[in-house]
Amino acid sequence: AATFERRVLRRAAEHHYLRVRLELPDGGARPNAAQFKQLVVTALRELHGEVGAALPVDVLTYEEKTLSAILRVISSGLVKLWSALTLLSFYQNRRCAFRVLQTSPFLLALSGNSRELVL
């Protein structure tokens, strides 16, 4: 009989990936990729100061049409980033909101979304 071994690695992933969408209800100018990153860093700076603004956050993809992006952050900074995105409410004096659609420690898991399954 073969012996099985199960290995469980907890909190071993280096980065966490977030798929977010920025909701800007009015039809004004849409931010481009650089302005989007500036917005994320500004949100971190407001809530968590210079230490938060120095968190290594990357915008992996950005679509200007739908204002959705995939962000990558170091695992220890996930709570700071998510709380900063939640509490950001203004972009250039216009009301806005961040919606977090998916999050996972693996980038591959963001490709499929069971919430948008068409049965």
Next chain:
Amino acid sequence: MVRFKNRYVLCEVVSEDPRCRQCIEDRTLGHAVRDAIARVHGDYGLACCSISFTVKYLNAYTGTVLLRCRKDSYRLLCSALPFVRYLENRAQRYPCFLNTLHVGGTVRTCQKFLIQYNRTQLLRLLQNCSNEEERQCIQKSLLSCSLTEEQSQSGDEEEDDGTE
């Protein structure tokens, strides 16, 4: 038994400007430290550290400051102290920096450390004396520090803080 635990951070205000000593007050220092925490750790850090934040003890002659904060956020406070660059008082800015001497859990441990530290500082001042008068003055004040039987603890601390 669950209780709120505090951390007491003992620091020293070091400044090249001699007029800075006059403007060391608990309110100005409290504002300066709070501004530094807000800049470095943002709204969340400021709110965390302000829960039980006070300037517990202040000695303008030696520049000794004792700050209190919650045990959960003392690291945020300690990491923001190097970012205090100046003290502002009535539209006058004096550049200075804070030197962290000791972090203790109670005022008593910080007091014990401060007494010990002041003793070593007095001896070091004696060695660095430039002329004979200062030497005589410091020697006299060192010799006059003595423990009396009653009020030994408060007497000891007063003697050490009174002699500069």
